Amino acid sequence: MLIRKKIYIKIIAAGVFIGLILTGINSTVTVSAHPPQGLELQYDFATQELSAAITHIVVNPNVHYVAKVEITKNGLLFAAYNYTSQPTNSQFTYTYDVPAVDGDVLDVVLYCSLFGSRTATLIVNESQQSLGEIEIGKVKSGIFSIQAEIKNIATEASENVDWEISVKGGLFGLTNKTKSGTISIIEPGSSKTVRSGPIFTLGNVLVSVRAGPREDLTIERNLKGTGRFLGLTVQPELTVGFQTIAEGFTSPIEFAVPNDGTDRFFIVDQVGQIYIIKNGTLLAEPFLNISDKMVPLMGGFDERGLLGMAFHPDYATNGRFFIFYSAPAYTEGFNCTSVIAEYIVSNDNEDLADPTSERIILTVDKPEFNHNAGKILFGSDGYLYIAFGDGGGANDNHGTIGNGQNISTLLGSIVRIDINSGEPYGIPLDNPFVGQEGLDEIYAFGFRNPWRISYDAPSDRFYVADVGQNKYEELDIIERGKNYGWRIMEGFHEFDPALADDLGISIESLAKPIDEYSHGMGLSIIGGYVYHGNAFPELHDKYIYGDWSDGFIPGRARLFYAEETEKYGFTRYEFRMDSNDSISYLLAFGQDTDGEVYVLTSEILGPTGTTGRVSQMIIEAPLKG
Numbered sequence: 001m002l003i004r005k006k007i008y009i010k011i012i013a014a015g016v017f018i019g020l021i022l023t024g025i026n027s028t029v030t031v032s033a034h035p036p037q038g039l040e041l042q043y044d045f046a047t048q049e050l051s052a053a054i055t056h057i058v059v060n061p062n063v064h065y066v067a068k069v070e071i072t073k074n075g076l077l078f079a080a081y082n083y084t085s086q087p088t089n090s091q092f093t094y095t096y097d098v099p100a101v102d103g104d105v106l107d108v109v110l111y112c113s114l115f116g117s118r119t120a121t122l123i124v125n126e127s128q129q130s131l132g133e134i135e136i137g138k139v140k141s142g143i144f145s146i147q148a149e150i151k152n153i154a155t156e157a158s159e160n161v162d163w164e165i166s167v168k169g170g171l172f173g174l175t176n177k178t179k180s181g182t183i184s185i186i187e188p189g190s191s192k193t194v195r196s197g198p199i200f201t202l203g204n205v206l207v208s209v210r211a212g213p214r215e216d217l218t219i220e221r222n223l224k225g226t227g228r229f230l231g232l233t234v235q236p237e238l239t240v241g242f243q244t245i246a247e248g249f250t251s252p253i254e255f256a257v258p259n260d261g262t263d264r265f266f267i268v269d270q271v272g273q274i275y276i277i278k279n280g281t282l283l284a285e286p287f288l289n290i291s292d293k294m295v296p297l298m299g300g301f302d303e304r305g306l307l308g309m310a311f312h313p314d315y316a317t318n319g320r321f322f323i324f325y326s327a328p329a330y331t332e333g334f335n336c337t338s339v340i341a342e343y344i345v346s347n348d349n350e351d352l353a354d355p356t357s358e359r360i361i362l363t364v365d366k367p368e369f370n371h372n373a374g375k376i377l378f379g380s381d382g383y384l385y386i387a388f389g390d391g392g393g394a395n396d397n398h399g400t401i402g403n404g405q406n407i408s409t410l411l412g413s414i415v416r417i418d419i420n421s422g423e424p425y426g427i428p429l430d431n432p433f434v435g436q437e438g439l440d441e442i443y444a445f446g447f448r449n450p451w452r453i454s455y456d457a458p459s460d461r462f463y464v465a466d467v468g469q470n471k472y473e474e475l476d477i478i479e480r481g482k483n484y485g486w487r488i489m490e491g492f493h494e495f496d497p498a499l500a501d502d503l504g505i506s507i508e509s510l511a512k513p514i515d516e517y518s519h520g521m522g523l524s525i526i527g528g529y530v531y532h533g534n535a536f537p538e539l540h541d542k543y544i545y546g547d548w549s550d551g552f553i554p555g556r557a558r559l560f561y562a563e564e565t566e567k568y569g570f571t572r573y574e575f576r577m578d579s580n581d582s583i584s585y586l587l588a589f590g591q592d593t594d595g596e597v598y599v600l601t602s603e604i605l606g607p608t609g610t611t612g613r614v615s616q617m618i619i620e621a622p623l624k625g
Contacts, residue, residue, distance in 0.1 A: 035112040036066065038091075041122035043100060050098040050122070052108050055091050067113040071096060074105050074335075074369055075298045100124045102394035102470060103370055107300045121300030121605060123552055125470070125523070133551075134158055134520065136209050136221045137191055144231050146196040148209045148221075152186040159185050162218075163194050163211040170201030170227045201227030206571060207234060212520045219520040222573050238538065240559055240575040242583075242599060242615035246282040249275070249612030252600040254375075255590020256309040260316035262350070265592065267600070267614055270305035270607045271297060272325075276351055277614070288323075288343065288353040295328045295336045298369075299608035303392075304336055307374025312419075313382055319345035321353070322361065322384065322419070324374045334365040338372060340386060342419070361424045362417070362441075364410050368392020371449040371467075375527075379416075379455050379462070383428055386415040387464070389449040394469065396448065396487040401499060404446050404486035407438035412486065414450065414464065414478055416443035432481030446484035446510070452527035452588055453478070458541075465527030465545055466513075469495070473525035474513035475545065477568065482511040491516035514570045515562055522547025522558050526586050531561075532595030536619040543570075544597050544617070546586045553605060555584030559617075590614070 038055030050071065058064055065086040071078045078098065086092065098106065104124040111117045137149030146165055152158045164180040179197045186192055205225045212218035224235045246267065254268035265277040272291025276283045290306060297305055308324035315321060322342050330337040344357040366372065371389030378384055390412040396402030404412035418426035427440045434440050449467040456463065462478035472491030476484055488500045491513055500507050517525075528545035543562040549555040559575040577583070583601045590598035596616060603611035 035116040036110050036118045039108065039110060039118050039120040041106065041108055041120050043098070043106070043122060043124050048097060048099050050096045050100075050106060050108075051093055052096070052110075052120075053091070053093045054110065056086070056112075057090050058086070058088055063113060065113050066110050068111040069094065069096075070109045070111075071098060072107040072109075072298075073098065073100065075296075075302075078106075103368075103392070105298060105301045105369075107298065119300070123301055125552065134161060134186075134211055134213065134219060136211055136219060139207065139209055139221060139223055139234055141225075141232055141234050142195060144198045144200070146199065146207055146209075146225075146232065146234065147193055148195075148211075149191045149193055150183060150186065150211045151191040152188055155188050157185055157187050158213055161186055161192075161211060161213055164209070165194065165196040166208045167196060167199055167201075167205050167225070167232070168208075169205040170203045199227065199232045201232060203227055205232065207232075212518070218518050220517065220572075222571055224573075237574065237576045238561075239620045240577055241581045241618040241620045243618050244613055244615045245280065245598070246275075246277050247613040248282070248610050249602075249614070250610060251305070251587060251602055251607040252612040252614055253305070253307060253587050254309050255588065255598055255600060255614065256311060257590075257592055258311040258315045258321075259313070259593065260311075263593070264351075265590070265598075265614075266309060268306055268309050268323075269612065270302075270307065270587075272306050274306070274309060274323075274353075278351065283351060285352070287351060288355065290323070290325060290355075293325065293327055293339075295326050297607050299606050301606040303370040303372050305607060307372055308376040308386075310376040310378055310384065313378055315345075321345070322376055324376050324386065326366075326372060327363075329365060330363060331365045334367055335369050335392070336366050338364045338366055338374070338388065340376065359424065361419065362386070362415075364388060366391055366411070367398060373447075373450045375450070375452040377453065377455055380457055380460065381428070382418075382420065383416050384419050384425075385443065385453065385455070385462070386417070387447070387450040387453050388413055388415065389451075390447065390486065395496075401503065402487045404448060405483070405488065405499065405503060405505075407433060407442060407445060410439060410441060412447050413439075413442045413445040414447065414453065414462075415441045417441055430480070443480060444478050444482050444484060444511075446482075446486050446488075448486040448490075450527075451524065454527060454529050454589075454591075456530040456543075458532065459530065461530075463527060463530070463543060463545075465525040467524045468519075471519055472516050473519075473522065473547065475515040475525065475527070475543075475562070475570075476511065476513050479511065483509070485510040514568055515572050517547075517572065520550075522550045523552070524548035526588060528589035529591040529597055531597055533597065534594070535596060539619065544589065546589070546599075548586050549584070555603070555605065557583035557586035557601070559583075559586070559599075587612075 036056040040053040042051045069081045106122045109119045133154035135151045137151045139148045161183040166178040207223045207225045209221045226233045251270035253270045256266040267275045273286040274288045304326035306325045312320040326336045327339045340362040342359040346352040346354045371392040373387035373389040375387045390396045390403045450464045453464040464476045474491040526546045531539040546559040562570040584603045588600040
């Protein structure tokens, strides 16, 4: 079969003979033969079966069929199946036994006996198996009340959809009211309107609308309102647009700016290059290319790669900068090794690094391909902070207690080191585990996949967005020595409370998030920045962040901002995006020296292609209800 396939490929390449050859096989066969047009994957956790639904117009079933199917799991070939024929109908499904856990990446390749192949990727995600696609539409003022539109954007009916409208604040206690109910059914593509109770208030209020088929799938919209005694006006939400400043990247994942007065933007591409945007122009030659040092990436989906970059505070005079990347495993039995390395800029050209100047600072072996984190940055103390994920896979299943709660590993921690002393680095004396049990490098721990972290100098705070597992995404403010809970907690909720008992830890003692949302809102939180720009005063001092996507395929990112109403008391609001300014996959944020914020995005699920883009956020006129 494989020999026949190779022969046909050579015949096709010959081109000039193709019409005669195909006619000789069967007079009805024409050059319109093609590979399978559609390949959709689904995974059933209950049966551990992978279903590959195929759409394939068969020109001649004797010679034009799916000849081979290859299944790859996490970059390694899992199984291969050969076929000598296939159903003659245009749509059919093959099912395969594939043991998998949450987070596994499955690639399926169909090879056609005549014309090429088709590939599809599936990230196994248990919560997606029953995720109802409910969306909150227009929220507006009614007569003495608030009304909200609950939409079903799925292809199947949604049943027993719970909803809740709450109004808090204002001058009268009567406004702190909540009304809830259940919608028995919402048909596909349709919506239902729900209403709050009577509202009597004056002054500013917070309107919250929540909906979802189950508590863990709840979506939420928060809006500002103004009470006018007999009724309430809902203020329009901020609408965001984007001004592209550079494109053509594969997977732009980091935005770094040196404090050297040059106003250059350095864009880190996950596949191994760092590019410069200078005077508004993307320079063709990379500042640095380390792709030959990295572990080979999976094109369908991968969390490894070149993940972080930070300039030394004295970069203008010493030319030192640092990167975080995934190298092939240094130790047998591991998937890869996270490397923090130092480089120096070229003596001859400020737009080129010296590729021979690498100095390895720190390495950490990782058991799985995902949960790499990878953000590195300097605080005002001059120390280098490094974010490490828990090692990957589901449930932090590493040893008996996992890596998040294991202070004998750097995995699952925020690390702080002194790169100006020691060899290859020193330990700040006030790191929390200096002189006691635990690795001296650890600054805070109990994280799953902190993607990304940022330091806000005016408030002297570190913000970290920690990607959750199946239910909740969380946003934290990092404080020295604190335990942020994973895998005992996921957000505010217990995940493995028995582990707290085993470790003698009080759940009440664990650091709590400043924000949490469920997987009805999105699947992977993306950390951002506190806005300090001048272009949009309404966002000043608000923390801008987002979510990678609320589904794997197609991608649909979401953007938020959090407003602090009291110390560590935050309310999340969502930016509105019209169809012309939607984002498929949000990868990271950036911030320039003026405090303006940028988004790094891609139209493709994995690190492949050239759809990566860097855009500046633009706040437009509010979207009217």
